[in-house]
Amino acid sequence: MTFSSRKQHARGLFAGIAGDYDQWAQTLSFGQDARWHDELVAWLRLPEDALVADVATGTGAIAIALARWHGCRVIGIDQSAEMLARGGERVRQAGLASRIELREGEAERLPLEDESVDALVHSYLLRYVDDPAAVLAELARPIRPGGTMASLEFGVPEGEWYPWWWAWTRIGLPAGGLIAGEGWYETGRFLGPSIEGFWHEWPMQRLCAAWVDAGLESVRVRRLSLGGGVIMKATKAG
DSSP: OOOOHHHHHHHHHHHTTGGGHHHHHHHHTTTHHHHHHHHHHHHOOOOTTOEEEEETOTTTHHHHHHHHHHOOEEEEEESOHHHHHHHHHHHHHTTOTTTEEEEEOBTTBOSSOTTOEEEEEEESOGGGSSOHHHHHHHHHTTEEEEEEEEEEEEOOOOGGGHHHHHHIIIIIHHHHHHHHOHHHHHHHHHHHHHHHHHHHHSOHHHHHHHHHHTTEEEEEEEEEGGGTEEEEEEEEOO
16 A cells, blocks of 8 residues: 555654653643643443444544543544554553454545444544545434544644744654654654644634534534644534
């Protein structure tokens, strides 16, 4: 299979940090990453018999939180075999192997049948795909009518907080990455420009419109940590 340069970069990036991803993701985000996961999961309303897809599941943090919080079943999907391997360890350690299934797959071609899940969540995904609008349509495809799609992405604070955010993402993260290791240094250098570039190309109004074009309605947005995180939620049209 041939991958675009964007996808090749993403695969290489995560392969290099999978082993200690959970530790350093929390340290370098000052614990905000875990808090944002909890905010996203708590925002959902799911019955215990729900089946939820977690796309870009990585090491399974959100999948585990979903299963614990709502008691639902989860299919975690990621294109990184290395991240999934670590995710499998975490799922077994959490005692949730009977409720969480991990599958290797791409957001552009989900290994899911049409209208087969009650909800779908995705996190830190759209910056790594070539066509976010097409991916949003594919993400909506397996959700049953009336089901929920929710997402978590990094955001860019505005006003007086922007210079502090810029300094941390351009200086602090790469410096922290030097301590964490080579893979994290590369990640630290990449994140700030990647986040800002995405929101320059996909401002909130355009992104919300893409959700609607994908067949979703009642799109809601919440900004977290002074705008450093953004969670969204919508309902699939019937």
